[in-house]
Amino acid sequence: MKRLLHVLLLLVLASTAAVAPATAATGDGYWHTNGTRLLDANNQPVRMTGINWFGLETDTYSPHGLWVRNYRDMLDQIKSLKYNVVRLPFASQLFDSGSTPNGIDFSKNPDLAGLSGQQVMDKIVEHAGRIGLKIVLDRHRPSSAGQSALWYTDAYPESRWINDWVALARRYAGNTTVIGADLHNEPHDPACWGCGDTARDWRLAAERAGNAILAANPDWLIIVEGIGDNYWWGGNLQGAASAPVRLNVPNRLVYSAHDYATSVFEQPWFNDPAFPGNLTAIWDRNWGYLVKNNIAPVWLGEFGTDLADPRDRVWLKKLLEYLDNGFSFAFWSWNPNSGDTGGILNDDWTTVNTTKQAYLDPYLGGGGGTPPAGPCKVTYGVPNDWGSGFTGQVSITNTGTAAINGWTLAFSFPGNQRITNGWGATWSQTSATALEYNRGIAPGATVTGLGFNATYSGANRPPAEFRLNGQLCNAALR
Template identity: 65%
Template sequence: MILPQRLHRLVPLILAALLALVFVPALPGTARAAGTGYWHTDGRRLLDANGQQVRMTGINWFGAETSNYTPHGLWTRNYKDMIDQIKDLGYNTLRLPYSNELLDSGSTPNGIDYTENPGLSGLNGLQILDEIIEYAGEAGLKVVLDRHRPGAAGQSALWYTDAYPESRWISDWTMLAEHYAGNTTVIGADLHNEPHEPACWGCGDQARDWRLAAERAGNAVLDANPDWLIIVEGVDSYENDPYWWGGNLQGAARYPVRLDVPGRLVYSAHDYATSVHRQPWFDDPAFPSNLAAIWDRNWGYLHKNDVAPVLLGEFGTTLTDPRDQTWLRTLMAYLGEGAGGISFTFWSWNPNSGDTGGILNGDWTTVDTGKQSYLDPYLLGAGDPGGGDPGTPGVSCEVGYAVQSSWDGGFNAQVTITNTGSAAVDGWTLAFAFPGDQRISQGWSATWSQDGDDVAATSLDWNDALAPGASLTIGFSATGPSAAAPAAFDLNDQPCEV
């Protein structure tokens, strides 16, 4: 993780120049959660075809990657009923795993009650996916395709096996990109699920370097369909720092994925609870306050530093262990509310995931309401204007800006941020634009960056949380005229009173 050291400075109060107060009404998010058309990226933001900010708040429906060659549960329910239920619960995205074996001519879908699903009779695996995707689009959902396994028997550490070489992996992806070209329901390709050792990131070995393989496949996909998002998971270990399979994106800081089409890269991580594996951080006496730094180091920094969007593609738990309940509550707060939060697809819809269970109970019909309640405040359902479920508080904020001292050619300024909402802000970025030729030379109590006139200040570990009614102060030194003040400030992409 590359973050500047904290700067603790005492700024001399030579001249207090309080600026006129300007009221900017706090508006609700304007992004339709399911978005319009294809999506693209701008820094850490996902934008739809109209330039509105969007976010995946979705779920995994697995099974097509197995020897059933179709999403599970069709042995007892109609697929349209399940999609309707997913939509009604507030999810806006389906992550659909598949295997390359599904595309083999001899792979016949099975485990389907054709009385419940008469329209699927006689279809092959890809045709069944077509039907599911078509109805998902009608329901207002987006779909991400996840190449979960090469063969149906199990996952692979590398993106290829003897039976399914790299050439097949890439050719199947380009076929799917062409097959769904023009279908704006399908917005992206999760290239390979959970790369892990011997996979590496940035080692330069063509047979093991996942970053280089992701570039080869990603650019081939974009050549076939330049509208898709290319979703690249991490590895499990970088410079001897181990993490979850697919969850370690530390190497992207030094070795970013390079795609031929700008605005298409999304990084993706996986993160799990003790029901999957009892990682050492769950037994740390500092748990759960230690979690944010771990997430920052492995994948969260990409979002916080405005590098690229992050999709938490898998996370799940049985919630049996009390630590898992704390983990899930802490993780959701870390991902954040509203359209400006980190995208996610929960694992899983299915109740038959052995180490996590699912949102559905074992009857494949009723909902595990306890588990669903952890996700409810963060879901941006199809057609939701961006603030989560009705009544869920969004970001509401007030900013005070004051020039504390000035001199010929420069000045010091202090910015006070107040959370005027009813919900805590866990992780924040304050954004504003200078109206003149000011340039920040140094800053304190935040990670400061500037691109042209646009400035961003991102929270540090020690001031990451901002409780309702709480305030914090950050500051900077800049060159240029002090009299020209920013007219507006956004906190986590929501306008603040100034």
């Protein structure tokens, strides 16, 4: 057993050494644009390879799936699959009094009890920042009842839309987890681009909102979707060629399109005898030209499929190959309860649809959201193992010079280990968060008394790495 632990320790330390960067990590800080590229605060190229996690825009006023799992566990799993950005849809109605979060199992999410929708959003942002995920906020709907063609309705006028965005920009100013604002989801008819009618011209509205946001928070990316003219809603950006969006802060504009498979809607190009050879020209014409002609970055903020139709598989493979030429993306969706696409998660809200994920895997990890190595050491041990279950023990040492005030330890088991109960922290399947009495760790101090019971079958290998508040720790086995 000692020999086995020695070998495992060498493997863990080797993997730690292999991934720990020597300098600031790619993706640090706020992001900005340069030509068609996205750059981080250190001017290193980055790419949004993200996923949509919806629910804040619905009448649950919280991300979906929290009736099954802890929100930190969800985010940790997203991170473990190498997505680096979460597009987080919300509705303006989220901020109204009386919009009370529901559909949450508070025994699994005790720190969300009694919070407003805005405060639930805060919690998502907080944990995403701890583990190195970036967040893009998406104003998906005015009300939770459904989407709107224009950016305003009688109940939620343009002034409210802009004021909500300015309030969010101020709320998260200085928080480099939130990097951008997707101004309004899927504008479509009667929305126009460049027609000059202030009641319908989406390009002019995007300028009004974008500049108001940048006046409050000049660090955000301003993400502007296309319109739905003879294409997917939000996907037609042809008008940006002659009527580009004009922002008062340079290097902040990102255009965004949406594109879907035939399982969502039977567009004529899917039945064209030239399919799939016709797709590249269609994408070029509607949004791809912006990158190919070196005009501006493009983020495909939604694309998805249930893979039910054989053409969907062809479409998805070809689209991902196309996007690998300088485009960012966010898959729709994490949620399995997206009616026409399903999700990366299966209906149990826990296991991964490995068929879908396999299409995306080669294109994930596009820079960003990978935190630097940190001044911490984690010691992991298994004092008891009875073949179908085990007891795990963990201690955390602050090897730095600054005190730690509040912590979350993230990890991922390489097998099918499932934690059944724990002590000394709030445990999920992929994280442990400090309790009030042990949230502070002075320099040189060690937190002990952390442990859990778990079940497993097969090999019981330890996590390959541990990250404290998003920073990689040295690891030891005992």
